[in-house]
Amino acid sequence: MLIWQLSLHTPGSGKRGVSALFIDDQHPLPEQIPVLAANEIHLWLANLQPSPERLARLAATLTVDERERAARFRFPGHRDRFIAGRGLLRELLGAYLNRMAATLRFSQGSRGKPMLADEHSEGLHFNLSHSSDRVLYAIAYREVGVDLEAMDRRLDYTAVAERICTPHEWTFFQALPAEQARESFFACWTRKEAIAKALGDGLAYGLNKLDAGFQDDERVNRRISLHDAAGQEWSVQNLPLEPGWAGALAAPHTDWHWRMLTLGKLGISD
Numbered sequence: 001m002l003i004w005q006l007s008l009h010t011p012g013s014g015k016r017g018v019s020a021l022f023i024d025d026q027h028p029l030p031e032q033i034p035v036l037a038a039n040e041i042h043l044w045l046a047n048l049q050p051s052p053e054r055l056a057r058l059a060a061t062l063t064v065d066e067r068e069r070a071a072r073f074r075f076p077g078h079r080d081r082f083i084a085g086r087g088l089l090r091e092l093l094g095a096y097l098n099r100m101a102a103t104l105r106f107s108q109g110s111r112g113k114p115m116l117a118d119e120h121s122e123g124l125h126f127n128l129s130h131s132s133d134r135v136l137y138a139i140a141y142r143e144v145g146v147d148l149e150a151m152d153r154r155l156d157y158t159a160v161a162e163r164i165c166t167p168h169e170w171t172f173f174q175a176l177p178a179e180q181a182r183e184s185f186f187a188c189w190t191r192k193e194a195i196a197k198a199l200g201d202g203l204a205y206g207l208n209k210l211d212a213g214f215q216d217d218e219r220v221n222r223r224i225s226l227h228d229a230a231g232q233e234w235s236v237q238n239l240p241l242e243p244g245w246a247g248a249l250a251a252p253h254t255d256w257h258w259r260m261l262t263l264g265k266l267g268i269s270d
Helices: 052-059 064-071 076-097 157-164 167-174 178-199
Strands: 005-010 040-047 106-108 114-116 125-131 134-140 145-150 223-227 233-238 245-252 257-264 267-269
Touching (some): 052 076, 076 125, 114 125, 125 178, 134 145, 145 178, 157 167, 157 178, 167 178, 178 233
Parallel strands (some): 125 145
Antiparallel strands (some): 005 223, 125 134, 223 233, 257 267
């Protein structure tokens, strides 16, 4: 029996082909972050290739435990991406909370979902997802989950689909035209992962128990509403990213909208 059930589709919104921001000296975070409304989710997509000087400044915001964790990475590239991703998270959250990045403290939920420690949170929630050299952050005044995937052509996506799909989804997937199957798989996969991360339990009972639905045309970018076994409503939407990338965002209810914020020479745009 499915624990989750797809219930309806509602129109989504957003721009096509959003590119990643660069966290370098030419594109620093602005002094003032846009106001985050109660029904908004702010998304930040970053390319984790900072200059050595920028990386050193980000590393300076980390705790001793975070630096020790970074030092345990075997490859320098993985270490630097961890430092950049964690440091930028601290800078972003510090900007929203008007706090110094280095003063923030984090805790974990019962199943390991990272969150701000209560005395620092002010009701702010976040989630993040890494893929290759990019990271996607979601920040909101509600539970939130986000997933980002590079559409790696080496991945045997059919084998993964067989493992994560519900019986209904697997039947639909097998009937897809070959030229549509890969894009549809990544759209469905990121929806499932985003919902699991929003829940905070990694969907412990398995992605193959979550019907996130395939759509006839994944390019339409509809929002999907689902209900869990307790009747709680959640909604999930794929994100319009550059070719070769897939992403999705999930949160409770359907009354939210998202803004993709990027950095340019003149500051923030969306």
